[in-house]
Amino acid sequence: GNSVTQMEGPVTLSEEAFLTINCTYTATGYPSLFWYVQYPGEGLQLLLKATKADDKGSNKGFEATYRKETTSFHLEKGSVQVSDSAVYFCALSNFGNEKLTFGTGTRLTIIP
């Protein structure tokens, strides 16, 4: 079956630091990969996605590259802001099925 393993949190960084949140997956076939973000008190929002190997998803300064050889989809940002404080979820889905399998989430706190 499908599974997603995410970097354990919480993660605390200073403003303008470089961010990496690791994500690896196990899946049949060729899944699509996603990062969702959950701000305090809100539902999840799609941050970025990649649908095939070597694709790079990007949004709001965040990037992640679909690496089939390492079954990874690590999230990166060059310079984080306080407003990036949230919980980040890595997820995957198989073609034709919007049912998502989520990782456990990584809580990120950015301090000024």
Next chain:
Amino acid sequence: NAGVMQNPRHLVRRRGQEARLRCSPMKGHSHVYWYRQLPEEGLKFMVYLQKENIIDESGMPKERFSAEFPKEGPSILRIQQVVRGDSAAYFCASSKDPAMNTGELFFGEGSRLTVL
């Protein structure tokens, strides 16, 4: 275009009572998903419904839990005889067409159930 609407946002029940959570998907979306988020954990899939049909309920506990998405009206997740372990945030999400594999689910703000 209104987003996914869930209500109530917060619900408190005593053990043994029933909890009903409602979800109105985005306009034009006919696919609804329910996820549960236990404290300090990720989201776990519960059930996937299309209008009047349950497509996949593999994540739903076999007892006390049921879900429906009638032809008219919101989707409802019903928990009978609640226990303390049911305390969680229940998120509803909707999508337009899973065959397109966009992967983008639109989530509501969640209903937080507390069982005393």
